[in-house]
Amino acid sequence: MKVIKNYVNGQLVSPVFDKYIENIDPSRGKVYSMIPDSTAEDVELAVEAAEKAFPVWSSWSKEKRSDVMLKVAQLIEQRLDIFAEAESLDNGKPLSLAKSVDIPRAVSNFKFFATAILHFASESHYMESEGFNYTTRKPIGIVGCISPWNLPLYLFTWKIAPALAAGNCVIAKPSEITPMTAFMLSEICIEAGMPAGVLNILHGLGHKVGDAMTRHRKIKAISFTGGTKTGEMISSIAAPMFKKLSLELGGKNPNIIFADCDFDDALSTTMRSSFANQGQICLCGSRIFIERPIYEKFKAAFVEKTKNSLVSYPTDPKAKLGAVVSESHMQKILAYVQLAKEEGGTILTGGERVLLEGEYKDGYYLKPTIIEGLSYNCRVNQEEIFGPVVTITPFDTEEEALMMANSTQYGLAATVWTTNLKKAHRVADNLQSGIVWINSWLVRDLRTPFGGVKASGVGREGGFEALRFFTETKNVFVKS
Ligand code: NDP
Numbered sequence: 001m002k003v004i005k006n007y008v009n010g011q012l013v014s015p016v017f018d019k020y021i022e023n024i025d026p027s028r029g030k031v032y033s034m035i036p037d038s039t040a041e042d043v044e045l046a047v048e049a050a051e052k053a054f055p056v057w058s059s060w061s062k063e064k065r066s067d068v069m070l071k072v073a074q075l076i077e078q079r080l081d082i083f084a085e086a087e088s089l090d091n092g093k094p095l096s097l098a099k100s101v102d103i104p105r106a107v108s109n110f111k112f113f114a115t116a117i118l119h120f121a122s123e124s125h126y127m128e129s130e131g132f133n134y135t136t137r138k139p140i141g142i143v144g145c146i147s148p149w150n151l152p153l154y155l156f157t158w159k160i161a162p163a164l165a166a167g168n169c170v171i172a173k174p175s176e177i178t179p180m181t182a183f184m185l186s187e188i189c190i191e192a193g194m195p196a197g198v199l200n201i202l203h204g205l206g207h208k209v210g211d212a213m214t215r216h217r218k219i220k221a222i223s224f225t226g227g228t229k230t231g232e233m234i235s236s237i238a239a240p241m242f243k244k245l246s247l248e249l250g251g252k253n254p255n256i257i258f259a260d261c262d263f264d265d266a267l268s269t270t271m272r273s274s275f276a277n278q279g280q281i282c283l284c285g286s287r288i289f290i291e292r293p294i295y296e297k298f299k300a301a302f303v304e305k306t307k308n309s310l311v312s313y314p315t316d317p318k319a320k321l322g323a324v325v326s327e328s329h330m331q332k333i334l335a336y337v338q339l340a341k342e343e344g345g346t347i348l349t350g351g352e353r354v355l356l357e358g359e360y361k362d363g364y365y366l367k368p369t370i371i372e373g374l375s376y377n378c379r380v381n382q383e384e385i386f387g388p389v390v391t392i393t394p395f396d397t398e399e400e401a402l403m404m405a406n407s408t409q410y411g412l413a414a415t416v417w418t419t420n421l422k423k424a425h426r427v428a429d430n431l432q433s434g435i436v437w438i439n440s441w442l443v444r445d446l447r448t449p450f451g452g453v454k455a456s457g458v459g460r461e462g463g464f465e466a467l468r469f470f471t472e473t474k475n476v477f478v479k480s
Helices: 041-059 061-078 080-091 096-119 152-165 180-192 206-217 226-239 261-277 292-309 327-342 398-405 423-431 465-468
Strands: 006-007 012-014 020-025 030-036 124-127 131-139 141-146 167-173 198-200 219-225 244-248 254-259 285-291 346-349 369-372 389-395 412-416 436-437 471-479
Touching: 006 041, 006 206, 012 180, 012 292, 020 254, 030 061, 041 131, 041 141, 041 167, 041 198, 041 206, 041 423, 061 080, 061 096, 061 152, 061 180, 080 096, 080 152, 080 180, 080 389, 096 292, 096 327, 096 465, 141 206, 141 346, 152 167, 152 180, 152 219, 152 465, 180 198, 180 389, 206 219, 206 226, 219 226, 226 244, 244 398, 254 389, 254 398, 261 285, 261 412, 285 292, 285 398, 285 412, 292 346, 292 389, 327 346, 327 398, 398 423, 423 436, 465 471
Parallel strands: 141 167, 141 219, 167 198, 219 244, 254 285, 254 412, 285 389, 369 389, 412 436
Antiparallel strands: 006 012, 006 198, 020 030, 124 131, 131 471, 346 369
């Protein structure tokens, strides 16, 4: 059985107390590797290593740092198939998705920030008769990056790449549920010649090693992606120490589909935005509001397509959905389906476990599920489920659609479907959301600001926003 190691001071090491936890393959429901159960003592070693490395890494030219990062990107790209297989096994997602989305995006993250740093400029402000200001942006020092299980390497690298490019040394923790590709990344960093201590990867439980990272006084910033409750806990610890915080949290995203939309495009994209990655993408639209004149037509077509979406083991090339990430997550999703029934909803399709045969008989598979007949403010329509479960609701006016869309505590992403240009802009403007897609979904330009409002987060990732987060700003005034 494969035993994962921590990556500290440039080496693959066992955790200080030599304790391990089980890593489960969700497609079979079986333990297939062991991962370090790291503690505060491991964080201490990583901080010592990062402290030693920081003066060197931060004084390297941008070009030299960029070269190492581009090498990392190149090595992942060369092993794309192996990485995709590992990601799919660890997470349960279809292999085709890991190959086409997760791993290519991890490569892009490294390439993007390795080159973005070369164009990162600071401002100067000229004050006619008085003088001028110039602004410097320097690396913070040691920063912590904590990421979730749904897009493991994709989101892990989305954080560490800008942190490293800006000249910081990083202590990073992937989700304990999906550690494998982060471990493989440590091997690649060694091969790429990343100096010891610049990136340290610690595996283990959030409430142990994640908590110890959050509490460590020498870790000056925390970039976190995960659930809103965890984000709340992290900020309650980090804020009194005045750490910089970037929090990308949960969502309950609305899709607003007007009667004048391109019906086929809206339908096929809604299939993806509902069930891609088994609905476990923070940007998935889980509340679908459909204008009444096309409600019945859309419902019939959507249910039909969903019934035909194949749920299968991740390496099945025909699989549209694979396994959800863990048994407890599967039970949580099923509990919400039960709650939907209690709240008066009708399950139009799905709502139950799929039992495969043979070696996959114990895997965590769920049918994609559509529910109707729920009020916009019931729990199922207000709480994040984070699985292949969506609700559909008719609306009569734009105002009503906006009121329902904006009614949750969340505000991460939204989609709007209409061919009326003015209406599209007006609705986008009135949505309480950090990201809006008009007639599309999940089109990502890495230069754009990424993040949510309300309980969906604090701060923005992406492009120069991320480089600004991972640097400290100083303004210097010079009298003329
Ligand atoms: P969690 O909040 O449970 O975990 C996220 C990470 O935080 C994991 O590495 C976890 O470790 C760690 N963690 C848990 N507790 C603590 C703690 N007390 N201190 C420090 N770290 C801790 O989220 P999930 O992994 O379940 O991910 C799903 C959530 O992520 C959903 O709510 C989803 O919406 C959100 N998400 C948001 C995105 C965005 O961009 N806004 C993008 C993707 C997901 P461990 O694995 O051991 O629990």
